Amino acid sequence: MPRILISDPTLRDGNHAVRHQLNADQIARYAAAADAAGVGVVEVGHGNGLGASSMQVGESLLPDADMLTAAREQLVHAKLGVHIIPGFATTKRDLAPALELGVDVVRVASHCTEADITQRHIGYTRDQGKEVYGVLMMSHMAPKEVLTEEALKMESYGAEGIVIMDSAGTYLPSDVRERITMLVGALGIPIGFHAHNNLGMAVANSVVAAESGASLLDGTARGFGAGAGNTQVEVLVAVLERMGFPTGVDLYGILDAADLAERELLPVIPYISSVSVVSGLAGVFSGFAKHVERISKEYDVDQRDVFFELGRRGVVAGQEDLIIEVAVQLAQARRDKSCAPN
Amino acid sequence: MEKLRIAILGSGNIGTDLLIKTLRSPHMECTLFVGRNLGSPGMLRASSLGVRCSDLSIEAILREPECCDLVFDATSAKDHVYHWSLLKGLGKTVIDMTPARVGTMIVPAINLDGCHEHQNVNMVTCGGQASIPLAHLIGKVHSEISYIEVISSIASRSAGPATRINLDEYIETTERGISTFSGCQKVKAILNLNPAVPCIDMQTTVFAKVSEPQIDRLRPLVDDMVRRIQKYVPGYELIVPPVVENERIVVMVRVRGLGDYLPSYAGNLDIINCAAIATAEEYATGREADGTTRTGDRYATHPDQ
Numbered sequence: 001m002p003r004i005l006i007s008d009p010t011l012r013d014g015n016h017a018v019r020h021q022l023n024a025d026q027i028a029r030y031a032a033a034a035d036a037a038g039v040g041v042v043e044v045g046h047g048n049g050l051g052a053s054s055m056q057v058g059e060s061l062l063p064d065a066d067m068l069t070a071a072r073e074q075l076v077h078a079k080l081g082v083h084i085i086p087g088f089a090t091t092k093r094d095l096a097p098a099l100e101l102g103v104d105v106v107r108v109a110s111h112c113t114e115a116d117i118t119q120r121h122i123g124y125t126r127d128q129g130k131e132v133y134g135v136l137m138m139s140h141m142a143p144k145e146v147l148t149e150e151a152l153k154m155e156s157y158g159a160e161g162i163v164i165m166d167s168a169g170t171y172l173p174s175d176v177r178e179r180i181t182m183l184v185g186a187l188g189i190p191i192g193f194h195a196h197n198n199l200g201m202a203v204a205n206s207v208v209a210a211e212s213g214a215s216l217l218d219g220t221a222r223g224f225g226a227g228a229g230n231t232q233v234e235v236l237v238a239v240l241e242r243m244g245f246p247t248g249v250d251l252y253g254i255l256d257a258a259d260l261a262e263r264e265l266l267p268v269i270p271y272i273s274s275v276s277v278v279s280g281l282a283g284v285f286s287g288f289a290k291h292v293e294r295i296s297k298e299y300d301v302d303q304r305d306v307f308f309e310l311g312r313r314g315v316v317a318g319q320e321d322l323i324i325e326v327a328v329q330l331a332q333a334r335r336d337k338s339c340a341p342n
Numbered sequence: 343m344e345k346l347r348i349a350i351l352g353s354g355n356i357g358t359d360l361l362i363k364t365l366r367s368p369h370m371e372c373t374l375f376v377g378r379n380l381g382s383p384g385m386l387r388a389s390s391l392g393v394r395c396s397d398l399s400i401e402a403i404l405r406e407p408e409c410c411d412l413v414f415d416a417t418s419a420k421d422h423v424y425h426w427s428l429l430k431g432l433g434k435t436v437i438d439m440t441p442a443r444v445g446t447m448i449v450p451a452i453n454l455d456g457c458h459e460h461q462n463v464n465m466v467t468c469g470g471q472a473s474i475p476l477a478h479l480i481g482k483v484h485s486e487i488s489y490i491e492v493i494s495s496i497a498s499r500s501a502g503p504a505t506r507i508n509l510d511e512y513i514e515t516t517e518r519g520i521s522t523f524s525g526c527q528k529v530k531a532i533l534n535l536n537p538a539v540p541c542i543d544m545q546t547t548v549f550a551k552v553s554e555p556q557i558d559r560l561r562p563l564v565d566d567m568v569r570r571i572q573k574y575v576p577g578y579e580l581i582v583p584p585v586v587e588n589e590r591i592v593v594m595v596r597v598r599g600l601g602d603y604l605p606s607y608a609g610n611l612d613i614i615n616c617a618a619i620a621t622a623e624e625y626a627t628g629r630e631a632d633g634t635t636r637t638g639d640r641y642a643t644h645p646d647q
Binding site: 318 | 498532537
């Protein structure tokens with residue numbers, strides 16, 4: 001069986017679940033545990049990656065540099081990874097300093113149809129001699145042919161692997177199979193998959209990805225991540241082991257890391273709330289959950305209506321400001337309705 | 343009345359849309375439309391409109407420097423630096439559409455009058471043109487803004503290759519513009535490309551942190567500013583007037599385009615181009631007023647760097 005690289009974004013995607021408030025001690029302790037367990041990459045940072053701390057998507061407790069340093073000091077075997085979205089972060093302000101601090105792996109991400117905005121950041125990372133992956137977010141929004149074309153662009157820019165994200169947790173196993181199969185056939189570099197669990201499919205979808213030829217899978221401790229959470233990494237490792245896929249991750253080690261995360265990092269263990277189901281069905285970015293919850297309360301509108309309306313508008317990650325507009329509109333519509341003569 | 347003769351460098355979305363707008367202006371005529379490939383969609387459009395075209399890039403202007411008074415540079419930030427090094431010596435007025443930040447930034451609703459002193463003016467960015475007037479007012483009403491953030495979302499189809507390759511410069515230039523016009527030192531700009539079909543209209547949000555938000559004073563100024571912008575960007579619209587949400591001021595605008603080259607969703611194209619046309623018209627009418635000639639040493643007393 002082919003080897004699967006386990007990439008662990010607990011300290012990045014998990015930050016979505018705590019409004020980007022992970023502190024240095026939490027980062028250091030989990031990074032050490034994940035490193036000891038033998039995961040390939042420990043990804044760290046604001047939920048939306050380098051340079052993303054903002055009012056739009058949430059301000060992080062710590063600057064990027066502090067988060068990276070806290071993790072860097074603990075990693076012996078695992079590589080230190082970052083997520084970066086051009087449009088939020090720039091090479092000069094964010095990427096170059098991160099590489100200085102000892103980042104090993106850069107995952108340059110764009111919305112699934114916008115790969116060409118990653119060209120310079122991928123090129124820069126390669127030029128600096130670091131490992132670089134291309135990441136296609138919200139990959140359910142593009143047909144598999146388009147996804148493949150975009151992945152090929154990233155490969156041509158120098159990406160050493162491509163990860164597709166089910167950022168809204170909307171995929172069914174068949175969706176994953178057809179996309180991963182096509183990508184594996186068309187590209188000469190490793191393909192990876194990053195799941196969200198809105199419809200309870202994260203582990204199953206990750207397994208299908210591996211069966212379809214993906215050689216990199218993302219998973220987080222207890223599924224710590226945006227919305228309903230990610231693929232639960234300790235479960236994934238156990239399932240892959242049972243299926244005979246070598247991961248190099250020690251089962252007891254990752255179980256210990258997950259227990260530590262539950263104790264030290266997670267105020268609430270991710271679960272599939274009613275709203276998460278709607279968010280998954282609507283195909284809306286999981287990172288929107290906390291914002292929708294807060295804003296819906298402020299404007300006294302039904303979160304589910306907000307999610308379906310956002311889905312109808314085809315919003316993408318980074319458009320969190322539209323939540324306010326949608327909430328204002330729904331509140332207005334309700335007022336108009338209640339004022340209307342019978 | 344003698345029209346200002348302009349050349350457009352760059353035959354992408356911005357250049358081609360600018361061309362269509364110049365054809366409508368009573369104050370200018372496009373004497374040369376320059377790109378690199380006569381078969382590109384923009385070039386074909388220009389030919390069909392009967393405009394003289396060249397595929398020689400900047401060389402076309404060097405060979406025939408007397409062809410124009412003013413050059414719109416709609417190429418890329420990197421190319422602009424080179425183009426300016428050549429156009430400067432020829433005495434051309436240059437309106438830089440790229441985020442190269444060589445010249446003084448002009449936002450017509452705020453500092454259009456200032457353009458005459460400069461041979462090279464920069465149109466900041468689409469997001470900058472949409473957000474800077476609002477940020478400027480927030481700065482005017484409040485003694486101090488501790489942080490300001492602007493987010494623009496644009497339709498993928500409205501962002502051509504140069505826009506995409508220049509994202510870092512877009513962010514840096516927008517931030518510089520916001521900072522310059524609002525007085526706030528801590529600034530962040532974000533740009534989202536949204537591929538949704540049907541295409542989304544351009545939308546821009548300004549968030550600002552101030553100690554005591556004065557919405558009542560801000561609101562009428564914003565309404566007035568929106569009207570002022572609408573004079574040159576008809577599709578500029580306030581969709582969420584200034585409110586305090588989660589301890590920050592939020593203002594949101596939508597920009598619909600005139601649908602000249604790209605359909606109306608491409609408000610981003612429209613707002614920067616309408617700003618550039620307003621600026622060029624200011625040069626054109628100013629020139630009529632002061633009687634300066636077209637081959638000019640008119641910048642001799644105010645040399646740009």
